[in-house]
Amino acid sequence: MGQVVFLSFPRRRESRYLKLDSRLRGNDKYNKMSTIYILWLRQLKRYVRSKQRMFASLAQPLLFLFAFGFGFGSTFAKAGEGSYIQFLAPGIIAMTVMFTAVFSGIEIIWDKQFGFLKETLVAPVSRFNIMLGRTLGGTTVAFIQGIIVLLITLLAGFKPALSGVPLAIVFMFLLALFFTAFGTMIASKLDDMQSFPLIINFLVMPLFFLSGALFPIVGLPTVFNIIVHANPLSYAVDGIRGALIGQHVFSFGLDALILFVIAFVCLYIGAEFFKRIQA
Amino acid sequence: MNIIEVKDATKKFGDFTAVNNITFSVKQGENFAFLGPNGAGKTTSIKMLTTLLEPTSGSVVLNGFDVIKYPDEARHSFGIVFQDPSVDTEMTAYENMELHAVMYAVPKSVYKPRIQELLELVDLWDRKDSLVKDFSGGMKRRLEIARGLLHHPKVLFLDEPTLGLDPQTRNHMWSYIKNLNQKEGLTVFFTTHYMEEADKNADRVAIIDQGVIVASGTPAELKESTKSATLEDAFLELTGKHIREESTGMDAKRLTNRMWGR
Ligand SMILES: Nc1ncnc2c1ncn2[C@@H]1O[C@H](COP(=O)(O)OP(=O)(O)OP(=O)(O)O)[C@@H](O)[C@H]1O
Ligand SMILES: [Mg+2]
Numbered sequence: 453m454g455q456v457v458f459l460s461f462p463r464r465r466e467s468r469y470l471k472l473d474s475r476l477r478g479n480d481k482y483n484k485m486s487t488i489y490i491l492w493l494r495q496l497k498r499y500v501r502s503k504q505r506m507f508a509s510l511a512q513p514l515l516f517l518f519a520f521g522f523g524f525g526s527t528f529a530k531a532g533e534g535s536y537i538q539f540l541a542p543g544i545i546a547m548t549v550m551f552t553a554v555f556s557g558i559e560i561i562w563d564k565q566f567g568f569l570k571e572t573l574v575a576p577v578s579r580f581n582i583m584l585g586r587t588l589g590g591t592t593v594a595f596i597q598g599i600i601v602l603l604i605t606l607l608a609g610f611k612p613a614l615s616g617v618p619l620a621i622v623f624m625f626l627l628a629l630f631f632t633a634f635g636t637m638i639a640s641k642l643d644d645m646q647s648f649p650l651i652i653n654f655l656v657m658p659l660f661f662l663s664g665a666l667f668p669i670v671g672l673p674t675v676f677n678i679i680v681h682a683n684p685l686s687y688a689v690d691g692i693r694g695a696l697i698g699q700h701v702f703s704f705g706l707d708a709l710i711l712f713v714i715a716f717v718c719l720y721i722g723a724e725f726f727k728r729i730q731a
Numbered sequence: 732m733n734i735i736e737v738k739d740a741t742k743k744f745g746d747f748t749a750v751n752n753i754t755f756s757v758k759q760g761e762n763f764a765f766l767g768p769n770g771a772g773k774t775t776s777i778k779m780l781t782t783l784l785e786p787t788s789g790s791v792v793l794n795g796f797d798v799i800k801y802p803d804e805a806r807h808s809f810g811i812v813f814q815d816p817s818v819d820t821e822m823t824a825y826e827n828m829e830l831h832a833v834m835y836a837v838p839k840s841v842y843k844p845r846i847q848e849l850l851e852l853v854d855l856w857d858r859k860d861s862l863v864k865d866f867s868g869g870m871k872r873r874l875e876i877a878r879g880l881l882h883h884p885k886v887l888f889l890d891e892p893t894l895g896l897d898p899q900t901r902n903h904m905w906s907y908i909k910n911l912n913q914k915e916g917l918t919v920f921f922t923t924h925y926m927e928e929a930d931k932n933a934d935r936v937a938i939i940d941q942g943v944i945v946a947s948g949t950p951a952e953l954k955e956s957t958k959s960a961t962l963e964d965a966f967l968e969l970t971g972k973h974i975r976e977e978s979t980g981m982d983a984k985r986l987t988n989r990m991w992g993r
Contacts, residue, residue, distance in 0.1 A: 490833040498821050501862075567817035571878075574781050575834040576806035731783045 487577045488585035495589025513548040513601050541610035542693035543665030549598035553628045554656055556590030557635025558648050570731045583726040590632035598624045616695035623691035626711040633718035640725035659685045684714045734759040734918050740789035742775050749775040751942035760916040764933035768970055772942040773922045774814050777890050781811050794885055810884030812875050812892045820864035824855055824874050835882035849877035868895050889921035926963035940970045
């Protein structure tokens with residue numbers, strides 16, 4: 453055992469030397485930034501190149517927008533709730549961001565199966581930065597999809613308060629970050645492509661239906677009320693809807709706080725899980 | 732100086748022991764071949780050496796760094812060409828190279844000419860802007876080899892690098908690597924199923940079978956000790972003549988890939 457101690461001593465000195473050396477070269481920080489950037493850029497390029505995926509992931513929100521919007525519009529108005537499209541559009545935007553974000557996790561499983569993940573895992577960059585670059589890439593893609601759907605809802609007759617758009621964008625971004633990190637978390641633990649959508653749908657669909665995206669969350673039975681309040685998506689929907697049409701259940705402060713906290717918790721857990729991947 | 736130092740390394744997958752207590756070392760500047768039948772544990776060993784798999788027990792020291800305690804320092808020291816594909820097929824050849832250069836902190840002024848040099852070496856420069864998914868199996872392989880050399884590593888791991896390559900490319904690749912080996916003291920650790928390739932290029936050989944190193948030495952020594960005329964005969968003498976059936980999981984997938992020429 454004494455030998456082990458002896459062996460590890462010079463090694464540690466050597467490692468400090470290496471760190472010092474790279475600081476002298478001055479590219480350590482540059483390396484971190486550019487690794488995150490290049491992995492972010494990769495996600496974006498893949499997104500732009502895959503037109504099919506882009507359109508396919510717009511199909512679901514459009515279906516919801518038209519089926520619910522035109523289906524329930526008159527019932528909604530008769531119940532004295534005003535224009536349903538005004539109410540629904542922010543929910544559909546949130547839904548798009550959420551689903552695109554969470555499903556970006558599948559790219560990790562994809563990269564595991566097609567081998568590219570190994571290439572990043574043997575590179576001399578921290579796994580946290582690899583995870584961060586990928587997650588920010590997925591976040592950006594989900595965010596862009598949300599903007600596209602926002603534009604589509606305008607065509608469908610949605611009239612948001614323009615002054616609220618910047619704030620809505622902040623909430624969309626936080627929502628995208630949260631669910632991309634969540635998807636990363638799940639994907640880091642899975643090996644096969646088939647189980648990912650099943651698990652995600654099982655976890656995320658209930659969140660979606662009980663978030664106030666499709667119907668108002670006031671005056672619900674107690675059980676549902678508790679679930680709605682425990683559901684982080686409710687706060688994102690509330691923030692986006694509050695910003696765009698001024699209709700609030702909570703407050704911007706609470707919405708932002710909860711999304712911030714949960715996004716960073718998921719990012720942290722996601723990073724821990726990602727670090728443990730053995731390829 | 733020993734640039735690779737493996738001591739009592741073992742890797743278990745559940746109850747199955749893929750690599751059983753192997754100990755060996757590779758000197759700086761050596762060309763080292765790791766040979767063994769299918770499922771012997773070559774790839775698993777390489778994964779332990781390159782921080783992808785944590786050994787169940789034992790230690791691995793690369794360029795002076797324990798790979799478990801100092802993974803990032805160890806990763807700085809090596810380059811690798813994996814047995815399985817590991818390029819991003821949705822990106823172009825150039826983008827794959829550039830991403831690698833950035834992750835290894837190679838400055839732009841250095842990597843631009845080097846990417847060109849390496850892509851010309853593997854005859855892909857005129858296809859640099861094509862998506863990798865449109866490449867043939869051999870072209871993908873060539874791209875991986877070029878990428879493994881991009882950051883001028885101290886140790887280069889090559890896991891069956893020449894699988895599916897034509898003789899021209901094989902020749903090119905080895906003469907380029909030997910040149911680096913002589914000029915820059917690059918250490919090469921490779922596996923192959925072509926025994927002539929090992930005989931021709933390796934300074935030293937270790938033979939692994941069912942997770943255990945059964946013999947090691949120079950090709951000449953191995954031939955001598957088994958009284959064989961060729962390294963292939965020596966290999967068969969040491970590992971027996973029956974076909975291994977351990978191939979499961981990733982292995983099976985890879986074999987199908989191989990059959991379909993992917
Ligand atoms: N992740 C894993 N889970 C379970 N078993 C594994 C895993 N990876 C490898 N094995 C098993 O470990 C053994 C060694 O596999 P390895 O890939 O190291 O063989 P190899 O020597 O590289 O063979 P080949 O020449 O076919 O590439 C095989 O029996 C394989 O099935
Ligand atoms: Mg192998």
